[in-house]
Every structure is written in C-alpha cells, then in structure tokens.
C-alpha cells in the first residue's frame with residue numbers, strides 16, 4: 001500500500017479538524033485526571049481514522065504508512081503532544097502486522113469491525129519482567145491443545161490494556177533452551193481480550209507521571225485459550241516479524257516526536273516574541289534563546305528526512321538492513337531532538353513553562369519516554385548501528 005502526496009495533505013487537514021474540537025483544556029483535564037481520552041479516540045474511530053491502513057476489501061481506507069505517519073504527527077502536534085498520539089498509535093502497528101501476516105480467517109473475522117471502530121486493537125504485548133530488551137528471553141508460553149493454544153505467563157509495561165478489545169501477544173511455543181537458535185521459538189497471537197480480562201488476563205496498573213492518560217500495566221496471563229487460526233505468521237517464527245515490524249514502529253514514533261517537537265518550538269517562538277524582560281527588546285532577540293530552538297529544529301528536520309526515507313524503504317520492501325538503519329536512526333535523532341526542543345521551549349518560557357496551562361511541560365514529560373526506553377532505547381539503536389552497519393563485534397550476551 002502506498003499514499004500519494006494528495007492523500008497525505010487531505011488526511012492532515014481532516015485530522016486537524018478533529019483536533020480543533022479538543023482544546024488545551026481538554027488535554028489538561030485528561031492529564032490531571034489520568035484518564036484515557038475516550039471522546040477523542042471515539043471521534044477518530046467513528047470518522048474512520050483507525051481504518052487508515054486497513055485494506056479497502058475489509059472496509060478500511062487502504063492507505064500506506066505515509067498517511068498513518070501524517071495522522072500521528074498531526075495528533076502529536078497539538079496540546080496533547082505525543083501522549084495523545086500514543087493513546088492510539090498501537091492500532092496502526094497492529095493493523096500493519098495483522099494485514100501482512102494474519103490468517104485469512106482472522107483477517108475477515110476482525111478487520112471489518114476494527115475498521116468500523118467497533119473493536120479497539122491497541123494492545124501490543126511483548127515486554128516481560130526478566131527479559132527487558134532481550135526479547136528472545138521471554139518466557140510466556142503457548143501450549144498447543146487441539147485447535148487451541150493455551151497461554152500462561154507475565155508481561156510488563158503493557159499500554160492501553162484497560163481500554164482495548166484486541167491485542168497481539170508474543171509467547172514462546174518452543175522453550176528457549178530447546179530452540180535451535182535463540183531467535184527461534186516465539187509465536188505471535190491475536191488475542192480477543194473482551195471475555196478474558198479479569199479472568200484469564202488480569203492486570204495491575206503501573207502509576208507514572210510522564211504519560212498520564214495512557215494506562216500501562218503488569219499483565220498476568222493464566223490459561224488463556226487462543227484459537228489456532230489466531231496465530232499471526234508462522235509458528236516459532238514470530239521474532240522475525242517483531243524485528244521487521246519494530247522498524248515500522250520506530251519510524252512512526254519518530255513521526256510523533258517530529259510533530260511534538262515542531263509544536264513546542266512554534267509555541268516557544270510565539271512566546272519569546274511577546275515576552276519583554278529588559279525593555280525594549282523581546283527575549284526572542286537573544287541568541288541564547290534562539291540557538292537551542294534553531295538547533296532542535298534542524299535536528300527534527302534531519303529526523304523527518306530519515307523518517308521519510310525509512311517509510312519509503314518499508315513500503316517498497318527494500319533491503320532489511322537498510323530499513324533497519326533508517327528507521328532506527330530516525331527514531332534516535334527525532335526523539336532526542338523532540339526532548340531537547342521541549343526542554344529548551346520550557347526554558348524559553350522561564351517559570352511559565354512549568355505551568356500546566358502552557359501545555360509544553362506535557363510534551364516534555366511524554367518526550368522523555370521516547371527519547372529514553374520507549375520501544376527501543378538509544379543504547380540498543382547504537383548497538384544495532386555499530387554491529388549491523390559498521391560491522392563491529394557485539395559487546396553483550398551469548
């Protein structure tokens with residue numbers, strides 16, 4: 001699937017129309033109340049936005065990743081920031097995986113309802129307490145019994161579970177020690193959470209102050225039955241899907257950071273042009289105010305160029321290593337630039353930057369997650385570039 005420049009332009013203005021209905025006050029209230037922004041999400045769902053990358057034969061719009069990227073960038077470029085785009089982003093990652101690798105049965109059963117906004121597909125559960133970034137070490141296990149798999153295990157830092165109907169869960173189908181390679185033996189499952197929540201899938205929220213309106217939980221999975229037709233891709237080969245799809249996620253997370261970073265800089269520039277401390281000049285005239293904002297802007301634009309290249313390579317099914325290089329680099333530079341942009345924008349606003357009413361500190365809090373461990377950390381990106389691109393030896397693990 002691909003998207004034309006016209007598609008991207010039209011979708012940007014439609015998202016902005018929706019965002020105009022949710023002002024700064026809306027996001028501040030949700031933030032303070034730690035409440036999932038359901039009204040906003042329902043608005044996106046009922047206007048078909050969650051169907052953007054679902055093929056037309058299943059009732060979606062059939063757009064490619066450039067459109068999805070524009071949607072997420074626009075949402076993050078609002079007072080809600082990248083916390084707002086994170087309240088929906090996994091649906092796009094999940095749709096991409098299901099469309100590419102799901103069975104015909106699972107696609108016809110679920111995609112039309114997801115496209116209609118009747119089912120929310122926002123859970124993507126990979127991380128486990130003892131594995132962290134070492135994904136092959138996950139130990140949630142799926143045992144085959146007739147036409148079903150029975151899942152048992154524990155996940156951590158799983159976002160949006162509270163409000164989702166469907167999700168993707170990664171589990172081992174061959175134990176780590178019995179696998180011919182450590183990357184072998186993981187399988188992905190499409191899981192219907194509606195009846196399972198509170199019974200076979202229990203969760204306990206992890207309170208956090210950085211991204212307050214997106215719930216994140218420890219998840220306990222006990223004897224969860226999943227029909228065999230809900231296996232995504234080939235049994236035991238899910239790790240390779242996770243790796244490939246992580247590039248999509250990294251490029252799309254870069255988009256969110258680009259949207260948020262540009263928004264805070266514009267906000268800071270507006271403020272600086274008005275604020276006079278030592279008359280007659282506004283603080284915008286000081287180079288100490290200008291340089292950090294200009295520097296962050298350049299880095300965001302560099303991130304946008306890398307992101308565009310990553311999306312183009314993904315859509316054209318280019319060489320895997322090249323896709324990995326561009327999507328990792330885009331995430332690395334865009335998310336760091338966003339974090340710095342938010343920080344410098346707060347400095348520009350002096351004490352006022354700390355006020356919830358200015359919206360910038362909300363962007364800054366959410367930016368920390370993506371500049372740090374969210375989805376992939378800068379360490380792991382540098383590991384990837386050093387070993388896979390520069391050909392240096394791996395410094396860790398067996």
Ligand SMILES: Cc1cc2nc3c(=O)[nH]c(=O)nc-3n(C[C@H](O)[C@H](O)[C@H](O)COP(=O)(O)OP(=O)(O)OC[C@H]3O[C@@H](n4cnc5c(N)ncnc54)[C@H](O)[C@@H]3O)c2cc1C
Nearest residue numbers: 124125126127132133157158159216373374375377379396
């Ligand atoms: C708010 C939030 C929401 C999340 N949502 C989800 C979700 O919905 N689904 C999901 O599956 N996961 C989710 N995650 C998990 C997240 O994406 C990371 O994958 C996870 O946090 C990493 O595991 P860990 O925290 O145990 O870190 P660890 O793996 O323990 O890493 C700790 C530190 O050590 C560094 N480190 C580890 N290994 C190496 C190495 N080889 N070389 C150099 N440095 C290294 C890391 O970079 C990091 O700085 C979420 C996390 C957070 C905080």
